[in-house]
Amino acid sequence: MSNQTGLLHRVGLWPALTVRGWGFLAASIALFIAAPMLGQREIAFAASAALALPLLSLLLVSTRHPKLSAVRRFSPETASAGTDCEVGLSIQNWGIAPSPAANWHDEAAAPLHRSAPALLPALPAFRSLETDTPGVTTMRYTIESPQRGQHSIGPLWVRIGDPFGLATRRLSVGGSDTLTVTPAVELLSRSSFRLPSGDGQAMQSRRPAASGEQDVIARKYQTGDSIRRVHWPATARHSELMVRQDDQHTDHEAVVVLDSRRESFTRKVRPRPGEAESDAFEWAVSMAVSIGLHLLHEGYRTALIESHQSSSSRSGDRSASSADELLARGALARLAASHSPLSVRDIVADAGRTSGELAPLFAVLGNLDAESVDALARAATASSSARAFVVHEAQSSGSVSAPDWALALRDDLARAGWAVRLVTPDEPISSAWDLDAAGSAP
Helix, strand or coil, rough: CCCCCHHHHEEECEECCCHHHHHHHEEEEEEEHHHHHHHCCHHHHHHHHHHHHHHHHHHHHHHHCCCCEEEEEECEEECCEEEEEEEEEEEEEEECCEECCCCEEECCCCCCCCCCEEEECCCCCCCCCCCCCCCEEEEEEEEEECCEEEEEEEEEEEECCCCCCCCEEEEEEECCEEEECCCCCCCCCCCCEECCCCCCCCEECCCCCCCCHHHCCCCCCCCCCCCCHHHHHHHHHHCCCEECCCCCCCCCEEEEECCCCCHHHHCCCCCCCCCCCCCCHHHHHHHHHHHHHHHCCCCEEEEEEEEEHCCCHHHHHEEECCCCHHHHHHHCCCCCCCEEEEEEEHHHHHHHHCCCCCCCEEEEHHHHHHHHHHHEEEECCCCEEEEEECCCCCCCCCCCCCCCHHHHHHHHHHHHEEEEECCCCCCCCHHHHHHHHHCCCC
16 A cells, blocks of 8 residues: 655646647638738638637646645555456546546556556645545556566556647656565465474474363364364364464475576576566566465474575574565565575574474575585485475476576485475466475375
């Protein structure tokens, strides 16, 4: 939601003649030329009138300063990439004279598109003795949000004219607002979230700690719930399958690493204004946030670490307490110039100290250097399980083979104990996760 308010007369462009106005001007010049040739004084009077009208119209629109204000609101307040967002403009006339009917549009920075021109009706004058604030006229339009990030919308432009339609002037209302667009995410498959037991071999289902039966809440069975969690008394009471949903107070934490180093991803040579620098990185952000949301749903505090922050961030500083916070971090993720190795071992170790259990580690990676591979190998020893998604561009149209660097990275990480999956930006996130889950992922 925005609280941006501005007066219309603060920013304006010079008035200009319309096509009709230029027609009157051309007609007046032609009549002035024809008058002496034809010897008709009446033609000269007609030429003077034809010239005076557009000049008076220019003067009229130059001196009109309707005092409008606008407040812009977004619904939803943060949009998801690839979805539509409704923009509401609450417009008020603070002037003592009514404002004229005018055409308007809302400006937007690429990759968003400005709104289509529409008609703003005449607004009544503000009577300060009768009311504290003027009446509100709300205009709405829908804007597509194709790419995650923070995008500028505004200012509101209004085009006023004279009663004869001979001259117009563009004026702006207020400034711009920022629309936050979160990454496109997908729901990942649900199953018992398994972690290694103390001996590191057998797998056991993770349960959030509960202080007793009073902390158990029954909810409807969902696909992927273990049959061992069925709450039989609640099932009998509700006549439908119910499962235990334990109290979600937990100190367990998981770490998701997003490789955001500029040198890790293939970038477009000349991206268009507002276009993503790298399709592979955009996929990596969506995957990392989707994993984070999945972990939050399973009751984990999730630390989302970008690689260029890994050397100076502790897991507690990056833990997301809510899905909205995690999505906001994904919206702000950017490729950054960083040549330091991707070191997260200390962060993973810190994440496990509170609960006394090793934290699970997930990573979405690009083309790593040898130092980063060594650092990730050390990080795997501090985690209960380490799973990586290596994102690479397809080598050619229709090609399914991975480049040599991706194959080498997969082999290096696998030798260090990572479960690795090679993916391309064209692959659906849920498919990549399901294929990984067929092995040992949650």
